[in-house]
Amino acid sequence: MRDNKIDSYSANGIYPPLKPFRSGRMPVDDLHTLYWEESGNPQGVPVLFLHGGPGAGTAPSHRQFFDPDHYHIVLFDQRGSGKSTPLGEARQNTTQLLVEDIERLREMMGIEEWLIFGGSWGSTLALAYGQAHPERCTGFILRGIFLGTQAEVDWFLQGMPLFFPEEHAQFVGLIPEDERDDLLGAYMKRLFSDDAAESLRAAQAWSRYEANCLHLLPRPEVARMFSAACVALGVGRLGAHYFCNKMFLSENQLLNNMDRIAHLPAVIIQGRYDVICPPRTAWQLRQAWPQASFEMVNDAGHAASEPGIASALVAATERFKLTGSL
DSSP states (O other): OOOOGGGGTOTTTTOOOOSSSSEEEEOSSSEEEEEEEEEOOOOSSEEEEEEEETOOOOGGGGEEESOOTEEEEEEOOTSSSSSSTTOOOOTTOOOOHHHHHHHHHHHHHSSSEEEEEEEEEHHHHHHHHHHHHHGGGEHHHHEOOOOOOOHHHHHIIIIIIGGGGHHHHHHHTOOOGGGGGGGHHHHHHHHHOOHHHHHHHHHHHHHHHHHTTSSSSSOOOHHHHHHHHHHHHHHHHHHHHHHTTTTGGGTTTHHHHHGGGGSSOOHHHHTTOOOOSSSSHHHHHHHTTTTSSSEEEEOOSTTTTTTHHHHHHHHHHHHHHHHOOO
């Protein structure tokens, strides 16, 4: 019988807040040190949470998608993100290095294999990690799919104003008119300027633009949170860095390598009105992964905190808990 206790916790069915039972810092090279934490059941089924951005970092609410009695919940802040240091650092920061970091973390924790849970950029990294180390993955729960293609990068910079024209006007407004033909290049110049104030202004503009487009309905408090330097420097600097470098992936790499993980169980959850990562991309992934479960949430945008998406994510972790597959 399904455990109905989660239904009484909140309107969107997530678990109550919980604290880590262990946390620490892991140096991964001469520059980067990663923050990591474990919560839930130390003897439970391991699950790895991969945050979005790039650069957004983890939050306490990310522990709440999982039954803490059943799951050994692992969160970490990727290079340059959240509590990892240095914040917003783009040097020695690539997709391949993040995949290596995940393996280093797994080995440090003595975990043989784990369920991979990721949304937005976290879905990109989940697929890249899974395709590099399929033997270490028991399955995938993915949300708001981003495959790292040039078309998706172009959409973020040029397509989203079809739905968020005011927000895009503010985003572009930071850049002089004679530089707007290369918006990404103009932002890169400012984000990595030697002038710390100029860099922060650019990071806040980038981060605020993303935050204002996350939800189906406006959430101004989220934009304010994303404007804080501790969030904006990671989201802005690393978002532009990864975009400028084509996510360190060859075009269509993740779809082309689906044969490496197609045998593993997966669920794909997508907001119908996700403007940041439009549904067509999730559908493309579903077509390349016939055995995956696919759920379109008809009253949601991009964010994992959208009630329908949060409920679907928890339902997926529950199904995996009860059946061992999705």
